[in-house]
Amino acid sequence: MGDHEQSMTSTVWEATRRYLRSVAVPLGAVLLALIIGAAIIWISGASPWLAYKALAKGAFGSAEGWRRTLEKTTPLIFSGLAVAFAFKAGLFNIGAQGQLLLGAITAAWVGFAVHGLPWAIHAPLALVAGLIAGGLYGYIPGALKTYTGAHEVITTIMLNYIAMGLTDYLANGPWKDTSEGNIVARTPEILPSAHLPTWGWLPLGFLLALAVAVFAWWVLERTTIGFEIRTVGRNPHAARYGGMKVARTIILTMVISAMFAGMGGAVETQGVIGRYQPGFNANLGFDGITVALLGKTDPFGVIPAALLLGAMRAGSSQMQFDAHVAKEITDVIQALMLFFVAADMIVRWLLRVKAAEGEEKITLSTGWGSH
Amino acid sequence: MSENEVYALEVRNIVKRFPGVLANDHVNFNLRKGEIHALLGENGAGKTTLMNIIYGLYTPDEGEIYVDGKKVEIQSPHDAIRLGIGMVHQHFMLVPVFTVAENLVLGAEPTKGWQLDLKAAREAVRRLSEHYGLEVDPDAVVEDLPVGVQQRVEILKALYREAKILVLDEPTAVLTPQEVEELFVIMRELTKRGVSIIFITHKLKEVLAIADRITVMRRGRVVGTTTPAEATEESLARMMVGREVVLQVPKGPAKPGDVVLEVRDLKVEDERGLMAVNGVSFEVREGEILGIAGVQGNGQTELVEAITGLRSAREGKVLLGGVEAPFRRPRFLIEHGMAHIPEDRQKHGLVLSYSIADNLVLCTYYKPPFAHGLQRNQQAILENARRLVKEYDVRTPSIFTPASALSGGNQQKVIVAREFSRPVRLLVANQPTRGLDVGSIEYIHKRVVEMRDHGAAVLLVSAELDEIMSLSDRIAVMYRGKIVAIVNAGEVDKSQLGLLMAGGQLQPA
Numbered sequence: 049m050g051d052h053e054q055s056m057t058s059t060v061w062e063a064t065r066r067y068l069r070s071v072a073v074p075l076g077a078v079l080l081a082l083i084i085g086a087a088i089i090w091i092s093g094a095s096p097w098l099a100y101k102a103l104a105k106g107a108f109g110s111a112e113g114w115r116r117t118l119e120k121t122t123p124l125i126f127s128g129l130a131v132a133f134a135f136k137a138g139l140f141n142i143g144a145q146g147q148l149l150l151g152a153i154t155a156a157w158v159g160f161a162v163h164g165l166p167w168a169i170h171a172p173l174a175l176v177a178g179l180i181a182g183g184l185y186g187y188i189p190g191a192l193k194t195y196t197g198a199h200e201v202i203t204t205i206m207l208n209y210i211a212m213g214l215t216d217y218l219a220n221g222p223w224k225d226t227s228e229g230n231i232v233a234r235t236p237e238i239l240p241s242a243h244l245p246t247w248g249w250l251p252l253g254f255l256l257a258l259a260v261a262v263f264a265w266w267v268l269e270r271t272t273i274g275f276e277i278r279t280v281g282r283n284p285h286a287a288r289y290g291g292m293k294v295a296r297t298i299i300l301t302m303v304i305s306a307m308f309a310g311m312g313g314a315v316e317t318q319g320v321i322g323r324y325q326p327g328f329n330a331n332l333g334f335d336g337i338t339v340a341l342l343g344k345t346d347p348f349g350v351i352p353a354a355l356l357l358g359a360m361r362a363g364s365s366q367m368q369f370d371a372h373v374a375k376e377i378t379d380v381i382q383a384l385m386l387f388f389v390a391a392d393m394i395v396r397w398l399l400r401v402k403a404a405e406g407e408e409k410i411t412l413s414t415g416w417g418s419h
Numbered sequence: 420m421s422e423n424e425v426y427a428l429e430v431r432n433i434v435k436r437f438p439g440v441l442a443n444d445h446v447n448f449n450l451r452k453g454e455i456h457a458l459l460g461e462n463g464a465g466k467t468t469l470m471n472i473i474y475g476l477y478t479p480d481e482g483e484i485y486v487d488g489k490k491v492e493i494q495s496p497h498d499a500i501r502l503g504i505g506m507v508h509q510h511f512m513l514v515p516v517f518t519v520a521e522n523l524v525l526g527a528e529p530t531k532g533w534q535l536d537l538k539a540a541r542e543a544v545r546r547l548s549e550h551y552g553l554e555v556d557p558d559a560v561v562e563d564l565p566v567g568v569q570q571r572v573e574i575l576k577a578l579y580r581e582a583k584i585l586v587l588d589e590p591t592a593v594l595t596p597q598e599v600e601e602l603f604v605i606m607r608e609l610t611k612r613g614v615s616i617i618f619i620t621h622k623l624k625e626v627l628a629i630a631d632r633i634t635v636m637r638r639g640r641v642v643g644t645t646t647p648a649e650a651t652e653e654s655l656a657r658m659m660v661g662r663e664v665v666l667q668v669p670k671g672p673a674k675p676g677d678v679v680l681e682v683r684d685l686k687v688e689d690e691r692g693l694m695a696v697n698g699v700s701f702e703v704r705e706g707e708i709l710g711i712a713g714v715q716g717n718g719q720t721e722l723v724e725a726i727t728g729l730r731s732a733r734e735g736k737v738l739l740g741g742v743e744a745p746f747r748r749p750r751f752l753i754e755h756g757m758a759h760i761p762e763d764r765q766k767h768g769l770v771l772s773y774s775i776a777d778n779l780v781l782c783t784y785y786k787p788p789f790a791h792g793l794q795r796n797q798q799a800i801l802e803n804a805r806r807l808v809k810e811y812d813v814r815t816p817s818i819f820t821p822a823s824a825l826s827g828g829n830q831q832k833v834i835v836a837r838e839f840s841r842p843v844r845l846l847v848a849n850q851p852t853r854g855l856d857v858g859s860i861e862y863i864h865k866r867v868v869e870m871r872d873h874g875a876a877v878l879l880v881s882a883e884l885d886e887i888m889s890l891s892d893r894i895a896v897m898y899r900g901k902i903v904a905i906v907n908a909g910e911v912d913k914s915q916l917g918l919l920m921a922g923g924q925l926q927p928a
């Protein structure tokens with residue numbers, strides 16, 4: 049009995065230690081990036097202390113700040129989840145950007161072109177349309193990979209360009225806002241019945257993002273499909289041996305992943321921008337890669353990671369205003385974070401943490417031709 | 420030998436602790452000049468640890484090392500190499516895309532000015548191969564070479580660094596019986612040239628065949644030192660395991676029933692598109708074990724993969740219980756009562772980063788009680804793991820431990836537990852005991868025979884003739900993609916089988 053209890057506590061202790069060790073790298077990466085960022089600010093003649101204080105104040109110092117932060121965080125959660133989810137099956141979905149754009153413009157179309165629906169139907173309809181558009185766009189690289197062996201990194205990069213061209217064309221052509229005085233490429237504004245509201249500082253879209261994170265976790269950890277996805281990601285040979293359909297799983301994973309991205313685009317359209325306008329969603333999908341890596345490709349890790357990046361964006365204007373530091377420094381810091389999580393050996397060495405036994409290794413990309 | 424003989428190598432009272440394990444517990448060991456000294460012990464006994472200490476990869480917590488009677492400090496492999504110690508690791512440390520010559524000189528490259536002197540390197544390979552009778556092509560790229568030849572390159576590498584003491588850590592684990600024979604010839608040749616060899620293994624027959632002396636380790640301690648003349652397989656097994664071990668599983672006569680597996684005119688291609696299985700037919704009945712003997716690489720892997728649904732066949736049929744089985748549909752076979760112990764347990768059999776509990780439901784995760792609809796039932800999965808870990812005696816800290824943390828024997832037990840826990844009509848076991856220690860082999864053999872006695876049809880594939888002979892009721896010999904003979908187990912001896920495996924024919928008596 050005593051033995052049993054002791055092993056219980058030691059198991060709990062082990063688990064805690066393993067957890068701490070597993071978050072050490074992202075935390076260390078963030079810290080290192082902030083330190084280097086501070087050095088750059090200092091070299092450029094401003095006060096890092098003032099700058100970071102203003103950044104925090106801009107992001108969290110007021111209800112308005114919180115609203116901005118959560119609005120910036122929301123699409124990053126979606127795109128982060130998209131990338132993280134695909135990672136679980138060993139897939140590197142660089143296409144979140146394109147999937148997000150298609151989701152955004154499809155939701156905008158449903159939002160402005162479908163008339164006469166009540167909010168309770170119109171808003172969800174636009175959302176689902178965006179989600180499906182994203183999902184279908186994710187089907188393509190999934191199918192290409194399983195049927196032709198084309199690596200998803202290559203195909204999704206190319207599909208991103210196609211999505212950019214297609215949305216530009218739509219926003220400048222058939223779906224262009226033809227209201228008087230408009231000369232830019234953009235769709236008409238969506239109807240009020242398609243809007244996602246923000247209550248005070250709390251955007252509905254943020255709550256949706258949290259719900260989707262829980263859903264992603266549930267799928268991965270609690271369903272048979274999730275088990276198949278993770279098995280395919282860790283050992284496709286064993287997956288086949290266990291009777292799993294590897295090809296189907298890869299396609300399904302890409303579709304679900306892309307649905308998350310597409311939904312992120314729809315939420316951005318319906319909750320923040322109010323229409324589709326080229327350039328307004330720039331990089332949201334790519335930033336999902338940083339978010340996913342900072343979040344250890346864990347659905348719940350994605351949330352704080354997205355919040356961090358969202359806050360840096362929301363607070364950067366305040367920082368520019370108070371401390372006279374160019375906003376772009378936050379991009380530099382974000383890039384440094386990505387660099388340090390990707391090059392985790394540097395952080396591990398600095399912090400003297402070893403990779404935990406059995407810890408899942410994040411492989412950014414396998415080489416050409418390695419299945 | 421005299422009292423104060425000068426040993427090529429001697430270690431005294433070596434102690435090495437790892438967190439939670441005493442890997443070496445006051446180990447004493449010595450190596451005479453020009454002898455082959457076998458170090459025998461089960462997995463985890465501490466053999467590799469001791470060798471890593473000698474090679475400077477670990478520093479001992481206590482103890483001394485003497486080379487040629489002089490006390491030495493070995494802080495790094497550099498020191499070891501300087502003292503004439505060379506090591507061939509359990510896992511090779513060659514650069515696969517480099518040539519033999521390049522690998523050989525890696526880390527001690529002959530140079531011409533700033534340039535690598537490849538000509539000198541090639542010359543060195545040639546000189547060494549000639550001197551020690553080890554044939555290798557200096558310009559061959561390592562990854563294209565068979566494992567046995569890669570190992571020769573490792574040995575050459577040590578010799579190039581002028582090793583007088585050679586440590587071979589489980590060199591035979593990856594070799595075919597022929598390659599083992601060749602390795603033994605090389606080892607004898609080396610000792611004639613004054614090299615002293617520490618030969619690590621857990622295979623009893625090999626030890627008796629090649630060693631001058633044998634030291635047995637168990638749980639970090641040296642149990643004793645003996646010679647092949649004084650020892651038998653049984654006595655060595657007892658020393659290794661610490662109890663009586665049944666080397667020959669007791670087994671009653673087979674009671675064959677209906678045909679369970681029928682293979683008809685099967686043709687299967689390998690990765691290069693060559694016909695690896697070229698028209699194979701046989702059947703296995705319930706209650707019998709059909710052993711497939713053959714030197715590795717004669718199509719057994721492809722045959723088993725086609726039968727178990729991992730590979731498609733070019734022609735032919737596989738029938739399970741009279742029903743034609745589709746190729747590349749393992750789930751169909753699993754649901755029709757097939758259990759499969761795969762050849763490569765880390766590639767096919769396990770997801771190493773998964774917990775034991777998850778590995779135990781790898782084939783049944785989608786069915787009740789492990790899932791209701793889409794939702795997995797955690798409770799049932801853990802329950803299942805607790806029961807099987809106990810029933811199959813898997814030695815693990817917990818059911819949440821990743822499979823990667825288990826020893827080979829315990830990993831294999833996880834696979835066996837998983838596969839045997841379903842209703843089994845056909846068991847396909849490919850190399851079920853490869854790389855395992857005596858205790859685990861005994862265990863798995865017992866379970867396989869039990870399976871048969873419960874009425875399962877068993878297809879056993881093994882490159883170990885002893886395993887085939889002691890388990891099978893009938894033996895099929897595979898040679899170059901064909902079954903060249905099917906005989907009853909009692910009616911042939913080892914040398915006849917060996918002849919068939921080499922492509923020869925039995926003379927009618």
Ligand SMILES: Nc1ncnc2c1ncn2[C@@H]1O[C@H](COP(=O)(O)OP(=O)(O)O)[C@@H](O)[C@H]1O
Nearest residue numbers: 437440442460461462463464465466467468469
């Ligand atoms: N680097 C290490 N860290 C922790 N434990 C180790 C390490 N190397 C070996 N061990 C442990 O020491 C024991 C002896 O292992 P090893 O020397 O590899 O055995 P053998 O080679 O005889 O199979 C085992 O229990 C093993 O788990």
Ligand SMILES: [Mg+2]
Nearest residue numbers: 463466467509
């Ligand atoms: Mg070892």
